[in-house]
Amino acid sequence: MKYLAIAAGVFCATAANAETPELTVYTYDSFVSEWGPGPVIEKAFEETCGCDVKLVGAGDGAALLARLRLEGARSDADIVLGLDTNLTQAAQDTGLFAPSGVTADYDLPLAWSDGTFVPYDWGYFAFVHNADTDVPGDFKALAASDTKIVIQDPRSSTPGLGLLLWVKSAYGDEAPEIWADLADNIVTVTKGWSESYGLFLDGEADMVLSYTTSPAYHLIAEGDDGKAAAEFDEGHYLQIEVAARLANSDQPELAEAFLQFVVSDAFQSVIPTTNWMYPAVTPAGGLPDGFETLVQPDKALLVPAAEAAGLRDEALAEWLSALSQ
Template identity: 50%
Template sequence: MKRMLWLWGILSVLVFCSEVQAAQSELTVYTYSSFTSKWGPGPKLTKMFEKDCHCTLKWVGSDDGVALLNRLRLEGQHSRADVVVGLDTNLMPEAKRLKLVQPHLLNTQMLHVPGPWHNRDFIPYDRGQFAFVYNENKLKNPPTSMHQLVEQFPGTIIYEDPRTSTPGLGLLLWVKAVYGDQAPSAWKKLKEKTVTVTKSWDDAYGMFLKGEADMVLSYTTDSAYHEIEEHNNHFKAAAFKEGNYQQIEVAAIGAYARHVKLARQFLAFLITPKAQRVIALNNWMLPVRNDVPLPKPFAQIVHPHPLMIAPAEVAAHRQAWVRQWRDAVSQ
């Protein structure tokens, strides 16, 4: 009887240890929903990383990048995020101020965005420029500047909410960079041609493809997507004379990560050439390395002058600028 109890005790300990080991091998990654969709980079990255790490990736999706930051803030120390993928440089100071991330300790000398990267808490994993995208078969005379879009364009647009979406926040900063103190007046004029403001990029682009507006706020790289995936070269990105706002998307280790070593391994994986190619061809952004071969349509993407407000200035004024936008479009 004592021998049976002893064997049962040993078996229980082994089962418990195997369960602990399984739990330790599951890496939880918070990101935005399009990243983990069946056509996004998430599924392919999962197969590649799980093969090397002998672990399990668990993706947790939010509508968009700003919504992701809001979720992390609300969860606080109860967050289950080992890794956060999908913030951008505009949100880095707030995430740092709220102590939502921790240092990655990785070498970033090989990264170019397009200059070198030196941030100790965040790793860039892709970059791009926002643009209003249109179908040239349907729109023959797209605007060639932000001023023309706001003041003269007779068509319709769809864009994303700056309170939930990084493209929406990008447009908020784009208008601020061009119009300065006159931004509220510009928003009132844009309101007259806006079909709707969506929570996420997914929603906005889906409505645009259904023909619900002439232009949609998206990225200059969309032309490469349509040509490579659909053999359709009719979708174009408008390059504005004042410049197009730049975005650099970043990843980080969560402040309350349970598996820091594995999280660091995942960040290092994200910036390898093979992962960078998957991200470029499935998230449809530009890589943050110069040694990633891409199909010819990427070489044909327009590259307007990059506009960018310093992240520290964005952090200091973002809430006030969002209120300006909200007040202008609600009148």
Template identity: 55%
Template sequence: MSFQKIGLAALVGFSTLVTAAVAQDKPTLTIYTYDSFAADWGPGPQLKAGFEQNCNCEVDFVAADSSISALRKAQLEGPTTEADIILGLDTSVAAEARNTQLFTDHNVDLSALELPVDYASDKFVPFDYGYFAFVYDSSKIDNPPSSFEDLAAMDEEFKIAIQDPRSSTPGLGLVLWMKAAKGDQAEELWRDIAPNILTVTKGWSEAYGLFLEGEVDMVLSYSSSPSYHRIAEEEDKYLAAQFEEGHYVQIELAGILESSDQKELANQFLDYLVSQDGQAIIPTTNWMFPVVPLDDGLPEGFDTPLPEENSLILNDETVGQNTKQYIDDFFAAIGQ
């Protein structure tokens, strides 16, 4: 072998070593979240690409079937978990998540956030929000129910699909919505609505699939669900029924784990998540409302937020202390 070839081989080898060393020096930020957030069509890939442009790091989204599953995974792993952030928890489980003692305080400036209800936490950063609502096909239904009482008064042939509050965020949201809107009347209304419930599915996708297949007249989803059909499918027949008592707000949250060795990087990611660039990704990937007013406004065809007076929420501590009882009362009332 010639000296020239030996020199070239050495140079290539040295270059490979340098490249590997640089890659090893690049920190990884591991984020546990739910599967649709990390999916190709979700916000995850765009947020990863946007943040990595400036962080000299790698973002690794680890998907579970729900944010609750992501939390449970981190709980089981304990201090050895690789997660730096859990993203996608919401206000219905915030008290439980806080009580795990897994989360540290963030240092993200939340002064620019605009939410439909008051919410503040030193542990969790809100990054989007939405309203639970019943979605219907306006080409088939002219006069949808406009309250829980209207729904209870519908003929038994009028069927809805809802989700299990033990395994589904919307399912739990519905139970909390009824409780926030109707208080002590909740159980009686559930008994009256029970004949109209075709099924209680494990998750949102099963229930929404039944609706799209025409098996039910309405499905529990979000007020922004029609925005997806309108923008992504150019279909405007799907609408969200407006309930006179208002709609329960779901605020999605992200928190940094106490065990993380990338806390500074994690805070930087959460800063990016609530920035203009990060928030602009949310509406047409997660189909939820951004937590800051976008400079360019919401995308054309996207529904607008509900008036503040129509926004319902129970505080974290009330939810944390009473969720099991609310769920037990719900199942007892509908006979399951």
């Protein structure tokens, strides 16, 4: 009888698990880390959905699209979270994404009208450095200096791709010359942001490609005001990160509910002090103390999403040529 009771209990537990819908979210590694927003957001959504959220780290942002292209309609993903406007047109062209009915009162630097991709945060790319050091104020001065930098690979990382388009937006046909002059400043090129930021913190470089918001982490989480973002005269390239649902998802209603959750206060209030970016919708409590100290670029640079894919190929070829010399 004891055996039968145990067996019955196992059966009931298995049946209950089978009835719990699972939502699979592909995202980047830092999002799912213990210090990232993933664990908090996973728990908060599960409390409302009666579902099991499975967060899958898939490298850095640009690697997400490569994985989806490889998996195609066979992908287990219901949601992809971590593409940006430099990749949305290429993502749309795959035919793998479904439109969304999500609307929100966005607080973004530009008007948002995309019906497929839902913005969840934004920020400006910048080179982060120790606040007590003098650093160049533009790309030409950086190239002429002995400053050592760590950057990310544009083929796998959205910040890496953002840097390519930052230089291309600022210098146009001069971009190959800028990269040629910058080549000897680059200590290494990492696959993703986490690796390069770790190298900077370990003292392997003077500056690291990151965000104007990165010093807020050190200030708020560590009580350390010793990091700063260099303000560049050319302006700073804008990144808007987005989430979207897969057309082949076997949980379309749940996926749509998650996208609506993305623009809710429960999600957005987590972003500033876990993902260390500006939220796409300002939380009810506003931004945390410390964000008012951050660099505010005078000029925002951004390639329209429809043009980014074509410009990416040109900029990538220039970058590869310069770094291979």
